[in-house]
Amino acid sequence: MEENKKFQQDKVITISFAHFVHDVYTSFLAPILPLLIEKFSLSLSFVSFLTVIQRAPSLFNPVVGYFADIFPIRYVLIAIPALSAVMMSFIGLMPSVSLIVILLLASGIGASLFHVPAPIMVKHVSGNRIGKGMSYFMLGGEIARSLGPLYILGGISLWGLEGTYRLLPLGLLASLLLYFKFRNIPIAGELNKKKKETGAIKVLKEQSRMFVSIGGIFFFTSLVKSSLTTFLPTYMTENGASLWVGGISLSIIQFAGAAGTLFSGSISDKIGRRFTLMFMAIISPFLLLLFVFVSHTMFAIPVLILIGFIMFATIPVLLAEVNTIKSEHSGLINGIFMTLNFAIGALSLLLIGIFGDYLGLKTTYILSAFIGFGAIYFVSRLPKTDRV
Known part of the structure; x- marks a missing residue:
């Protein structure tokens, strides 16, 4: 009983490391988009579609979550970093967009199989510090999305876009290491051995x-x-700006997001999750507007740091809130959460691409900022949860 209340830092860090390795490779797409646009003469709308394709398997996250509550999928999780490495490292070598779509779809399937059961494992080893545990978990992903662009751009500088398959070995090595580190940590299905008394449909209602x-x-x-x-x-x-400046700008905002992710969960454990979410919902759109007007100046970098720190902190706070729900179907609940995250994110991304084609990205940024204030209403509507 005491072990269940203790924050098991070594196990939390192991899961976070797995998240890091996986997301390094899935972050390759954004920094190479300018090259893909030039190579295949793509529109911004189609570029958005590529990201939607990568996220499409998330629509089946509730199904993944339901089965994760029943069956242990340990070795699937261990293999996923290698799968992601193969799919994403070979994008630059593909001679057609259709083949790129297939690789992105396969990468998205791997992401679904990883992101649904992993937070349940974090919950199990975080004791009564779930917010802190989710911050560690999300930190792995945010650091990966910070280093991933630099990793892929470094590969392009050395070998060109077609030579990025040489970045593959790191993912293969990571899965091998994870086999020895990960194999003794319980997976969702092993954490819920008792018979379920509450039906899945009732939980949804x-x-x-x-x-x-x-x-x-x-x-x-x-x-x-x-x-x-x-x-x-x-x-x-x-x-x-150059491709490197664009990639470095992305890494800056991701690094700042990693810091925000690390601290937001612990902060929300202390001052309340709704208060934390409301602050972020109010501030983030203002910072996007500010960035538009200073993006050509020396103030762009500090603004990007502020945006990253605040904007990326939303997910770990919400993830902690979801994982405090007292339920026998934690896998299903996490699956729905991840589906909402990826699917709605894909929809908004598609809208950004369409508006970007017709209005230009600068006008689209301004419009997105004003519409973004709508999050305030939904934060105020969050119900209180039955805590674990």
Whole structure:
């Protein structure tokens, strides 16, 4: 009993490391978009579609979560970093867009199989510091999205876009290491051995208000976030910056996001998750507007740091909130959460691409900022949860 209440830092860090390795490779797409646009003469709308394809398997996250509550999928999780490495490292070598779509789809399947059960494992080893545990977990992903662009751009500098398959060995090595580190940590299905007394449909009905509120928060915050992640290198290069400046700008915002991710969960454990979320919902759109007007000046970097620190902190706080729900179907609940995150994020990203084609990215950024204030309403509608 005492072990369940203790924050087991070594195990939390192991899971976070797995998250890091996986997301290094899945972060390759955004920084190479300018090269893919040039190589295949792609529109911004189609570029958005590529990201949607990568996220499409997340629609089946509830199914993954349901089975993760029943069956242990330890070795699937161990293999996923290698799978992601193979899929994403070979994008530059593909001679057609259709083959790139297939690789992105396979990468998205791997992401679904990883992101649903992993937070349940974090919850199990975080004791009564779930917010802190989720911050560690999300930190791995944010650091990966910071270093991933530099990793892929470094490969392009050495071998060109077609030579990025040489970045593959790191992912293969990581899966081998994870086999020895990861094999003794329980997976979702092993954490829920007792017979379930509450039906999955009843859980969905009981938590419907929570899911609607989270969906609204995701939609409006994703408009701001998508503008400044997927399209940031493109926005910078369109305004005369080099590909490296665009990639470094993306890494800056991701590094700042890693810091925000690390501290937000612990802060929300102390001052309250709704207060933390409301602050972020109010501030983030203002910072996006500020970035538009200072993006050509020396103030762009400090503004990007502020945006990253605040904007990326939303997910670990919401993830901690979801994992405090007292339920026998934690895998299903996490699956729905991840589906809302990825699917609604993909929808908002598609909208950014369409508006970017017709209005230009600068006008789209401004429009996204004003619409982004809609998150305030949905934060205020979050219900109180039955805590674990």
